[in-house]
Amino acid sequence: MIDFTRRAFIFDMDGTLVDNMYFHTEAWGKMLAENGIEMNAHDFLVKTAGKTNREILPTVFGEISDERIEELGRRKETLYQELFLPERKTVAGVTEFLEESTKLGIKLAVSTAAPDMNVEFILDGLDLRKYFQAVVTAADVKKGKPNPEIFLKSAEMLGVEPKNCIVFEDAFGGFEAAHRAGMKSIGITTVNSAEDILKCNSVVEAHNDFSGLKPSQLIEKYLMELKHSSFNS
Secondary structure (H helix, E strand, O other), X not given: OOOHHHOEEEXXXXXXXXXXXXXXHHHHHHHHHHOOOOOOHHHHHHHHOOOOHHHHHHHHHOOOOHXXXXXXXXXXXXXXXXXXXXXXXXXXXXXXXXXXXXXXXXXXXXXXXXOHHHHHHHHHOOOOHHXXXXXXXXXXXXXXXXXXXXXXXXXXXXXXXXXXEEEEEOOHHHHHHHHXXXXXXXXXXXXXOHHHHOOOOXXXXXEOOOOOOXXXXXXXXXOHHHXXXXXXX
């Protein structure tokens, strides 16, 4: 008999629960253009996914004050929300997957580099917050992904060992963070191809969305052998 309450699913938000990364990229482009800076949209997306605004902005603008970081970040997020609002919806199958996981007693968390205003925009705007026992954001960690801090903090808040967690992610930095946290991960192909995702350490599967994914099957397939392991995280 599986004790699902000792297992956890940890979800990235942007690009995983919602297919919004290209709206973020467009917002970055608009904000940077307002400040006289040009960028390659795809390269920027790949390099910055999973990082916090306070990590991204100094790499673009150089040494700037915390106040300026806050000002530029808020402008970018305002543009993003204006762009994504008409299209705001979950990735296919998300709600059903969360409902089924909840019924089984699997612990659920969101681990996102997004600022609180975007977490509210997605989790509250789409009525998803009720499913999660923990929500860890950029405000709760010192470093964004690929640092494993955000996933380890989520596991700690859920009271579940890292080895008993599966991460759902879309970005390479997130897969690396999961690997460094000692967690397996499942890729969602909103930004990167399944072929590229499956090359990453920790990734065991890659899917277009959550349709057809069964929580109990994932636990049985990837976490059951851990009860026999002598490894302690």
